Each structure stands twice: as C-alpha cells, then as structure tokens.
Amino acid sequence: MKKQMAVLLAGALACSAFTGSMVAYAEGTELNVTTTFAGEDGNSQNFKDAVAAWEESTGNTVNDASATSDEAFKARVEMDFQTGADPDVLFFFNGADANSFIEAGKVVPIDTIREVYPDYASNMNDDLITASVVDGVKYAVPVNGFWEAMFVNTEVLEAAGVEVPGADYTWDAFLEDCQKIKDAGYAPIAAALGNIPHYWWEFAIFNNGNVTDHLNIPSSVDEAGAWVAGMEDIKALYEAGYFPENTLSATDDETFAAFMDGKAAFLIDGSWKVGGIVGACQSDPEDASTLDTEKLDKFTVTYVPGKGERKATDLIGGLSMGYYISTAAWEDEEKRDAAVNFVEYMTSDEMVPKFAQHTASALKAAPEVDESAFNPLQVKSMEMMSGVTSLTGAVQDLFNGECRVPTFDGMPQIVTGEVSAEDAVAEGLEIYNAQ
Secondary structure (H helix, E strand, C coil), rough: CEEECCCCCCCCCCCCCCCCCCCCCCCCEEEECCCCCCCCCCCCCHHHHHHHHHHHHHEEEEEEEECCCCCCHHHHHHHHHHEEEEEEEEEEEEEEEHHHHHHHCCCCCCHHHHHCCCCCCEEEEEEHHCCCCCCCCCEECCCCCCCEEEEEEHHHHHHHHHCCCCCCCHHHHHHHHHHHHHHCEEEEEECCCCCCEEEEHHHHHHCCCCCCCCCCCCCCCHHHHHHHHHHHHHHHHCCCCCCCCCCCCCCCHHHHHHCCCCCEEEEEEEHHHHHHHHHCCCCCCCHHHHECCHHHEEEEEEEEEEECCCCEEEEECCCCEEEEEEHHHCHHHHHHHHHHHHHHCCCCCCCCHHHHCCCCCCCCCCCCHHHHHHCHHHHHHHHHCCCCCCEECCCHCCCHHHHHHCCCCHHHHHHHHCCCCCHHHCCCCCCHHHC
C-alpha cells in the first residue's frame, strides 16, 4: 500500500520534480561537517550511508563531527564559531539557537548562494523553509521535520484496563486514565522532570493557550497566564503521583528504559524517538534484521491530551533544522563547490524521503512511499500524522539560554512547591526580556 508522505499538512503542494543539476566539485576536497545525526537519532545510519556514497561519487571526504543534539552540543557549535573552528557545513536548528552565528555573519543566506548556483534548493517549497528569527532571512535548507506526540506502552494500558487514547483525548480523560494506571501499580507518565522536562513544559503551556498565540513570548508574568497555569498543571501531576517515584533524580534514559520495560504507560517525545524505540526492540540496535516485532507491537503513538482551546490533534512540530553553509567555506573557492554539492546531494528529492520517512519535508514534489518498507511503529506514526489538525513550532526554541533555567532546571523546585510557578515564570521572562 502506498500513501503520500505528510508535508507539514500544508495541503497539496506543487508536483514539479527537481530538475536542477548539482554543481561541479573539486575532487579531493575535505569538508568539515557537523550534524545531529548521531546517537539514537533514527537517521544516524542513513547519514553515514549517504556520506559514504557522496564521498565515493565525488572523491571528496567528510570529517564528520556529528553528535547527539542536546544543550552541550548547541554550546559546542556556538563555541566553534566563536573560536574560528567553523564547520564547512552544519545541520542545525534554525530558531533562536542559531542567533549568535547568524548575527556574526558566519553562515550564508540561501538567496546569496542562488546568485551563484541558481538551482540551489530549487526542489524545495520556499514557503516551508523557515526564516531566521534574527533578520527574517532564510539560511538553512531543511530535510526532515519533526512532530512531538505521545508514545504508549499498550501492554501497560491493557493491564490497567485503559483504552489506547484517540484523536478526541481530553485532559480530564487523561487524568482518569493516569489514576487507573497508578492504581494498577504502574507509573502513568515516563518523564525525568529533573533532567528533561522539555516536552511537558511545552505541551503544558500549549494546553493553557492556543495555536495562534503559542509562539508569542509574554512581555511579563502578568501576560503569562498560560505559562503559569502550565507549570501548575505539571505540579498537579507530580502531586498526584503520576510521574515515576524518581522523576526528580532520574535521567531521561532511565525513565525511557522504564517505559520500554513495561513499568510506565505514556511518554511524550519527538518523532526521532521512533528510532529509539525500534532500536530498543532489536537484539542488536545497529542491525534492523534483529527486530523483535512482537515486542515492537506493544508500542504505539497517539495524540497528547488536549485542554481548553487546544485539540489533542494540534501538535508541536515543524521544520526546525536544516543545512547551513558557513561563510568560511563559501569564501574558500575550493570548498565552496564541494559544500554546495554536498548540501544539494543531502537535500535532493531522492535523499530527503530516506530521512523524512514518517515525519515531514519541504519538497515541492511529495514522494510516495511504500509502507511495506517501514516498520510497524513508523506506519502507526504515519497514520497518527494523517489525523493532525495543525503543527505549531516549539516556543522553547525561541525561549532559549539562561531564561530557561528557572523553569527547566528549576522544575523540581516548582513541583515540590519550593518555588511558586508564578515566581519561576516571572524570573525566566525577566531574563528573556532583558536580553
């Protein structure tokens, strides 16, 4: 069975195929490339395979400095640009995390590249390429988008007498289900609030606001009713005992393991977690042929419970990352051609579907995919995405840096009542608005 890949649910896109030819290259060029395709990212092997194929076809080589995406990685990229260790090509976030190197003129706009290479990213729908929050200019060519939703251990739900949630899942129904799951002896929610509170922080705010205003950061706590209410909702979940007992001290890896081991029911995470779940169902995480399909069948993905104006089918998602070409590479006559060629190869009509899979892309021609080529959880993800009513970007991508500390690092203090939700939100907004 074949179905069209979801492309940000933006409706029918133009069906023109990519006709531009890739640029020439200087054989023997060495490119320094940094991406987030590493660790448990489901595309890490796809990236390695693509790099190897590009190296073989061009005679060029890639020095791969890819690493798992986290705050340390973001800080490392920022430091590389500050110290003159600029990557030639960078696959990175296009939100506020990119502000510093964009403001410093360290990367080249897509339109500037097109002045020399007119076909650069011509296979992309420009309306779906995210512009920088610094100057409204587009720098990064996207490959795969993302969504954030709720993964479910169906074995736990069955033991607790709870049905798998659907598109009409409400917050009140969720609370009732959590109590049933707790009463059955399981942790309702797999989350490490002292380590990675990100997803609950995001959806808790979203649930107390709406699609239109979610990305508007309040100017003060007086305008931050949704933010305060969101933190208080997380506190209420904690007080009800719906998180693991060690949620304030556990790592994200530990709570994920509890979810996989049938000790917790619900896990909010991103589309990239599909690869992590599938890998955990393989006797060899690097060998897809070792997949235990019976184990994988115990997991599915559904919508995050909705509250107020937000429907459960309104998800956080978008095209938050893409390929940048650094100014250093652009100004190097030998590296310029190779860098452009590499990005064109990695963002071609043929390559993007391998990375986008069950997520989203900005391709003008939405490719058809054969579902038989995907594992069951990927197919379930595609089915879930077909019911999504909207995708809204993550406000935390704009609200970054020190302003996050009072509510991210301070989540344990909020849920235990040591610091009030209002005071924590106020402190974060003061830091943000003083920047």
